[in-house]
Amino acid sequence: MSPIDRMTARHRPVLAGWGDVARTMASDLRGVSAIEFALVLPFLLATYFGVIELVQTATVNGLVAQASSTVTNIVTQYTTISASTQMPDILNAASQILAPYPSATGGIVVTCITIDGSGNATVAWSQSLNVTAQTPGQSVTLPASLDIPNTTLILGQTSYALPPIVDFLSLGPFQLSSSVYMSPRNSTTINLAP
Numbered sequence: 100m101s102p103i104d105r106m107t108a109r110h111r112p113v114l115a116g117w118g119d120v121a122r123t124m125a126s127d128l129r130g131v132s133a134i135e136f137a138l139v140l141p142f143l144l145a146t147y148f149g150v151i152e153l154v155q156t157a158t159v160n161g162l163v164a165q166a167s168s169t170v171t172n173i174v175t176q177y178t179t180i181s182a183s184t185q186m187p188d189i190l191n192a193a194s195q196i197l198a199p200y201p202s203a204t205g206g207i208v209v210t211c212i213t214i215d216g217s218g219n220a221t222v223a224w225s226q227s228l229n230v231t232a233q234t235p236g237q238s239v240t241l242p243a244s245l246d247i248p249n250t251t252l253i254l255g256q257t258s259y260a261l262p263p264i265v266d267f268l269s270l271g272p273f274q275l276s277s278s279v280y281m282s283p284r285n286s287t288t289i290n291l292a293p
Contacts, residue, residue, distance in 0.1 A: 148264070148265050151264060152263055152264060152265075155261070155264065156261060156273055156275070159197070159200055159259060159261050159275060160275050160277075162196055162197050162200070162259075163197070163205070163257045163258070163259045163275045163276065163277045164257075164277040164279075165196050166193045166194065166196040166197060166205075166207060166257045166277070167193075167207070167255040167256055167257035167277040167278060167279045168255065168277075168279045169192075169193050169196060169255075170189060170190065170193035170207055170209055170255045170257070171209065171253050171254070171255030171279045171280075171281045172255075172281065173189050173192075173193075174189065174209050174253050174255070174289065175253050175281045175282065175283050175284050175289070176284055176285060177285070177289055178283075178285050178286040178289060178290070179289070179290040179291075179292050180289060180290070180291055180292065181291075181292045181293070182224075182226060182291050182292065182293055183293060186209070186226045186291075187228075189209075190207050190209070190226065190227070190228035191228065193207050193228075193257075194207060194228055194229075197259065200259075200261070202229070203229065204259060204260045204261070204262070204272070205229060205257065205258060205259035205260070206227065206228060206229040206230030206257070206258050206259075207227065207228045207229070207230070207255070207256070207257050208225060208226070208227040208228075208230060208232055208233065208254075208255070208256040208257075209225065209226050209227070209253065209254070209255050209256075210222055210224070210225040210226075210232070210233050210239075210253070210254040210255075210256070211223040211224050211225070211251060211252075211253055211254075211288070211289055211291065212239050212241070212251065212252045212253075212254055213250075213251050213288065214241070214246060214247060214248055214249065214250050214251070214252070215248065215249070216248050216249055217248065218246050218247075218248050219238070220238065220239040220240070220241050220246060220252075221236055221237065221238055221239060222234060222235050222236060222237045222239060223235065223251070223288070223291075224291040226291070230258065239254075241280075242280075245280055250282070250287075251282070251283055251287060251288040251289065252280050252281070252282060253280070253281050253282070253283065253289065254278060254279070254280055255278070255279045255281070256276070256277070256278045256279075257276065257277050258274070258275070258276040259274075259275045259276070260272040260273070260274055260275075261273040261274075261275055
């Protein structure tokens with residue numbers, strides 16, 4: 100036997116052993132599931148939290164729209180409304196629509212807008228909760244379909260800063276808002292009493 104044959108014979112079992120190990124590792128799939136799960140987990144978590152944020156934002160956005168619609172609807176039923184007794188109750192009741200979300204990060208404004216014979220719209224009065232009311236006498240730009248001379252409109256506005264549940268992208272609070280215009284129901288205008 101030549102020295103090359105002896106060397107080949109000596110190494111043949113070792114090479115065959117490594118081949119068995121390689122075949123065994125290639126056919127053993129026990130760890131593949133764990134590796135695949137580890138690779139997919141970040142995407143699953145991002146999707147899960149993204150869906151939660153989307154659902155919460157849609158829910159609160161609906162509540163914001165409902166709050167502005169409700170406060171406007173209530174105010175349009177008055178002919179004269181008291182700024183000291185009735186209006187705070189109406190604004191507080193409208194803010195309760197946002198429950199269970201904290202109403203401190205939301206604000207509600209009710210504004211009476213008068214339109215003169217020339218079609219110029221100005222703020223007659225404005226009341227608010229948690230935000231600054233509009234200034235009486237201030238000029239207002241209305242949608243063309245609502246700018247009717249010698250009429251009065253009630254504008255209800257609600258804003259809400261919704262903080263994300265998990266802010267891993269540093270998006271900050273989502274700013275939600277809604278505005279609703281309605282005409283007075285029982286008179287041509289609504290007076291604000293002290």
